[in-house]
Ligand SMILES: Nc1nc2c(ncn2[C@@H]2O[C@H](COP(=O)(O)OP(=O)(O)OP(=O)(O)O)[C@@H](O)[C@H]2O)c(=O)[nH]1
């Protein structure tokens with residue numbers, strides 16, 4: 001058996017801090033990134049579900065902070081309870097300014113609540129990092145550990161993936177190449193699960 005995630009369960013769609021789950025012993029993994037980058041899809045892929053996390057038919061779909069509980073399982077069948085947070089995406093121009101402000105307020109309230117130790121910041125391979133992504137990466141690194149994970153790798157031809165990955169690694173100043181995933185093709189999902197196991201080791 002390999003690394004896997006079992007028992008995924010939706011906890012709450014929170015809009016204010018009082019609603020955040022209070023069990024602080026459980027490692028919390030926050031999934032951040034631009035609107036439409038594939039946060040909700042990646043969670044569904046990790047969970048092995050299609051519908052647990054709502055996926056956008058249009059960008060800006062996720063507006064609450066959605067909390068999920070699940071168990072990471074290693075090949076020796078040891079289990080570790082974790083919690084995932086699906087954040088609203090930033091940078092979608094077509095939601096109203098008021099709505100964008102409210103969404104950044106929600107994200108900032110989460111980050112300043114001082115609860116996250118571990119974030120994965122998603123970057124679309126074909127689009128590469130925007131200035132907002134770079135700022136988000138800095139912000140997440142300031143308050144915890146942030147790991148960059150690449151989404152939608154299926155949208156680039158195989159022979160273009162490596163160069164795009166190298167350019168991205170350079171631009172973001174990463175010590176090693178980030179993990180490449182595709183939620184639709186199932187690429188990198190078990191590698192990411194294994195990575196999450198080691199990242200939560202001493203959380
Ligand atoms: N080709 C391809 N499309 C993907 C992949 N992952 C997500 N998508 C598509 O990208 C769109 C956005 O996906 P979501 O998972 O809703 O993105 P999100 O980051 O949660 O978006 P917000 O909730 O708006 O922040 C959807 O149409 C998905 O079907 C992928 O790996 N490959």
Ligand SMILES: [Mg+2]
Pocket residue numbers: 039040041054055056061062086089
């Ligand atoms: Mg979403």
